[in-house]
Amino acid sequence: MRYLLYFSIILLSGHGSWFISGYNTASKEEKEKYDEKKLCRTMGIGMSIIAILALTMGLFENILPAFFVYIALGIIVVDVVVIIILENTLCKKSNKLSGFEELTEKKALYVLYLYYF
Numbered sequence: 607m608r609y610l611l612y613f614s615i616i617l618l619s620g621h622g623s624w625f626i627s628g629y630n631t632a633s634k635e636e637k638e639k640y641d642e643k644k645l646c647r648t649m650g651i652g653m654s655i656i657a658i659l660a661l662t663m664g665l666f667e668n669i670l671p672a673f674f675v676y677i678a679l680g681i682i683v684v685d686v687v688v689i690i691i692l693e694n695t696l697c698k699k700s701n702k703l704s705g706f707e708e709l710t711e712k713k714a715l716y717v718l719y720l721y722y723f
Contacts, residue, residue, distance in 0.1 A: 622646055
């Protein structure tokens with residue numbers, strides 16, 4: 607349980623990409639598609655939630671009702687699904703437009719704005 611907390615702290619600091627399964631074995635081209643710091647922090651937050659839940663269950667095992675195990679399992683499943691979604695959306699690097707395309711897009715929006723107002 608404490609190892610989960612240790613790895614969470616490492617990941618929250620933006621380091622420890624070697625700990626993320628799949629990312630550490632990915633090719634260099636595949637790694638360039640992701641923002642490593644965001645990926646580490648996303649995994650760190652998700653792992654922190656699971657570590658805190660495990661710590662709570664360990665400390666209060668005599669107080670918590672038996673069905674809390676099912677609640678904890680549901681929280682873990684939701685946490686993992688959210689992590690997967692965030693890794694594939696938030697953690698991917700965006701393809702920024704070049705200066706010329708951005709300028710053209712701004713001009714087009716400005717023209718549309720002037721036209722309608």
